[in-house]
Amino acid sequence: MHPSKGEHILVIRLSALGDVAMLVPVLRVVTATYPQLKITLLTRAFFAPIFKDNPNISIYEADINGVHSGVFGLSRLAKDLRDLEIDAVADMHDVLRSNVLKSIFYFYGIPVKQIDKGRSEKKALTAANNKVFIQLKATHQRYADVFNELGYPIDLRLHKFPEKQKISPNTREITGTDPLKWIGVAPFAQHNSKVYPLDLMDKVLAQLNSAGKIQIFLFGGGKKEAAMLEELAAKYDRVKSLAGKLKFDEELALISNLDAMLSMDSGNAHLAAMYGVPVVTLWGVTHPYTGFKPFEQPLENCILPDLNKYPQIPTSIYGNKVPDGYEDVMRTISPDTVVVKINSVLNIT
Template sequence: MKHPLPARPAHIAILRLSALGDVCNLVPTVRALQRQWPDVRITWIIGKGEHSLLTGLSGVEFVVYDKSTGLAGMRAIWRQLAETHFDVLLHMQQALRASVLSLGLKADVRVGYDKARAKDAQHWFTHRQIAPRDRAHVLESFMDFARLLGVEDTRPRWDLPIPEAARSEARRITGEADYALISPCANPRLRNFRNWSAEGYAGVIEHLWSRYGLKSVLTGGGSAQEREMGERIRGLVGDEAVVDAIGASSLKGLLALIDAARLVIAPDSGPVHMANALGRPTVGLYATTNPQRAAPYCWRDYVVDRYPDAVRTYLHKRPESITWGQRVRHPDAMSLIHADDVIARIEQVLALGSSDRDAGVPR
């Protein structure tokens, strides 16, 4: 017998710890739940860095789990929520760590992914599963949880909060200049292979400067890999056309920098999804991950898509024959993207009028 779903939940738990792009793609599901039930209480169990990005999100109570604390951190959350009972737990993290964390939460019904999408045997930890769906974008996979609960209005909206302190932080970096924002590096974890070349970015920066007088603000974390990329780009283009702000902003400050940019250019990483959430023109660079699954949702038509070429070249397979979302883990895959590809997309998004840019891009 299936566990019954609540007709009008009073308290919903969301379990999604990471990552930055994914939590941005989950926010529209939160907004859809709030539209359906304006008085619903939502508690989101989230990772530490992801919370620093979304803190202040209206109508949401956050419980922060620092993954570095391991089981001790889980026990602390279980104690914190010992007297809290949820009508439904939306288990939206396909990872064994999250499933273990879910065991200490009290909920009438636990909803997870369908078996085909449930990694790390997540379906063993849930009572109900969302309906199977082939070839879904990440945002739509999250929205399927709301659909299962009976939500019909699934228009994507974000309304991400940006405090004035973050805007001041951004202005200290950029002044009043008009600029494009480039986040050249994805997460520097092992075998990620999502980074484009410094030479490619240099060609794009020179085009933006010579044709539009737009400076390029480089952003990113403080890792050695990211700082080295910034130095290499600056060495190729000089300081006149570029502001190197890698490692210089908080996550809220980055959000403010993105919000004030004319356009955003980045590989598959948090900044393209942050830009999408803010309605900023976004050019995503994709070769190692499938943009049909993970492109900036409202700017899917403007990605540079070399993923099919990478699948053929480095996996030696036809794109339609591989599993949905399979990555091309080859260090040369991003070299299939050329500066002219990116410049062509830049020309397209900059040619859009303000009404065109805003159409279909809810914030």
């Protein structure tokens, strides 16, 4: 590729929330380094607000459960994307759907470079026996490597965070105007093995609330989670649940204004990190060595279970494999440890 010509690159990342959010800082550096480069991002419509602060990115909505489902739907999608006059494809997903698209693009003569997910080294890191316990390459860098293969090398150290987003009047009615530190708490994750037990989270909220210096916002989605968050929030005067009360773009704006985020190894950690918000993460059977530590967050902000007691951690990359006896690993993380770390991040004594 020749950057001076102003090529059009298609970037593919269909899911999941955290993986899509990790693309944000990478694409910021790409567009800042190569301002003449046109980028179209193929992703789900729901994720579009994540990229709204980057005017150099156009979103092409993938309707993978509708018109773009199946081989015929993907063939139609590939043809429509080809008609956008794309010059090359950066596949940041490497799943069945993107591989079908890859085959069709090759037929059209459009080059495709794919992410190297490091499957073999991740298998070694999560092995029960003969584990190779080393820090693996960050997913952000794996994304950057794809652009390097396309002829657009970037240096992620040049990344610059955007300004805080403006909070909507609707959001302001919820947040209030008290001069307190704002912290987000996202207590859920896709797999239970990555969720801090709610009775312990309740103790964390109790301590943070009692200090009288912090306004706490609870993040979550779905009816079941919303009901649980409302029950938690009702106990405390400085804890508010946001579940079901804000649009996604309003949530993002609020996250950009937080002083800190407490999250599991989940999407909300990466949403906060893409705005430069300090993130404290709680890890269960996964581990930051897998390459999913939030962007530019220090390792000391990753609070881990007792690895001496549970030496097989990480047992999986995504938290979907839990060996017998590892169901309660997060109970070795004390609420006091979490509160001390949050107060340290917020500079509260």
